[in-house]
Amino acid sequence: MNNLTTNNTIAYIMAGRRQRSRRYWGVTTVLAVISLLLCFLMLYFGNTIYSIDKIARVLGGEQIKGATFAIHTIRLPRMLAGLFAGFAFGVAGHIFQTMLRNPLANPNVLGITTGSSAAAVYCIVILHTSEAVVSVVSVAAGLVTVTLLYLLSRRRAFSIGRLILVGIGLDAMLSSVITYLLQKSASQDVPAAFRWLSGSLNGSKLEELPPLVITVLVLAPIILLLGKHLSLLELGEQSASSLGIHTDRTRIALILCSVCMIAMATATTGPIAFVSFLAGPIARRLVGVGHTNIIPAGLVGVILVLAADLIGQFAFETRFPVGVITGILGAPYLIFLLIRMNRKGDF
Known part of the structure; x- marks a missing residue:
């Protein structure tokens, strides 16, 4: 009887694991297909709509009057910037939320993105540096912001609620720094800075994308390799350590990779609002538990x-930057989370 019960239990567990695995790969496949479809639509739609054959020929290197400029110079860089920046924002936000076990613990709310933005705005409107310098300074500023956030929120014991409150305050302070820089900058530099701060894919150029593409392609596999420990880190410090996980090294490596990715994405497209905040919870709701x-x-x-x-670009008479649309989606969810966490006493 005991053997029969044990066999039934094992069979039940294995069936559940197979079901979760099928759901994970099914949802991931659907998301990948939707992403590819949106990539195609980014190349297809514009002031002039070109045929699929013409788009393929331009992407293959053929020079076609009008189409080559529209597709290769304007639409392709815009699509690639959105593709890699969106992936970077989504992954980094999920890492922070999972590792700190709180949906508010993401780079947008904690001020990390704002730190990178403040450094980038300083380079753009005060120093007038190149895109390469902006990228390097943004990554460095993101790392400095994370360090400052940790030092300010650390007392005798680590508290996620304290970390979030300090992050919100740090975000407000850095936003004030950005406002000050804009007021002190030359008037001709302000429109460009505002376009960048709103989070926009406008003006993306192929020659400016390699740093972002290389960063994502190099760091994403590292995050995937370390990601198998995320579920263990969710169990808490003591439980993860007892299972043989070097929690400090794993956490530091994940934070460094995530900050580098999101800082590079911010330097390329600007701080696209709430993508890192929304991507993780949506993915968790679609896929369920049991996977990273x-x-x-x-x-x-x-x-x-x-x-x-x-x-x-196309739903309204006036064209809006991508950050405005994502901000409209994310702001109500942020308010809802703040109210719910306050009622639960998480602060």
Whole structure:
């Protein structure tokens, strides 16, 4: 009887694991297909709509009057910027939320993105540096912001609620720094800075994308490799350590990779609002528990950015930057989370 009960239990567990695995790969496949469809629509739609054959010929290197400039110079860089920045925002946000076990613990709310933005604005409107310098300074500023956030929120014991409150305050302070820089900058530099701060794919150029593409392609596999420990880190410090996980090294490596990705994305497209905030919870709701959801979160980030950009370009009489559309989606969810966490006493 005991053997029969044990066999039934094992069979039940294995069936549940197979079901979760099928759901994970099914949802991931659907998200990937939607991402590819949106990539195609980014190349297809514009002031002039070109045939699929003409788009393929331009992407293959053929020079076609009018189409080559529209597709290769304007639409392709815009699509690639949205693709890689959306993936970076989605993955980084999911890492922070999972590792700190709180949906508010993401780079947007904690001030990390704002730190990178403040450094980038300083380079743009005060120093007038190149894109390469802006990228390097943004990454460095993101790392400095994370360090400052940790030092300010650390007391005798680590508290996620304290970390979030300090992050919100840090975000407000850095936003004030950005406002001060804009007031002190030359009037001709302000419009460009505002376009960048709103989070936009406008003006993306192929020659400016390699740093972002290389960063994502190099760091994403590292995050995936370390991501198998995320579920263990969710159990808490003591439980993860007892299972043989070097928690400090794993956490530091994940934070460094995530900050580098999101800082580079911010330097390229500006701080696209709430993508890192929304991607993880949406992926978790679609896939369920039992997986790290890193790839689904990245794909959800891609979908949010590309879909929001298409909506901002073509759904209204006036064209809006992608960050405005994602901000409209994310702000109500942020308010809802703040109210719910306050009622639960998480602060």
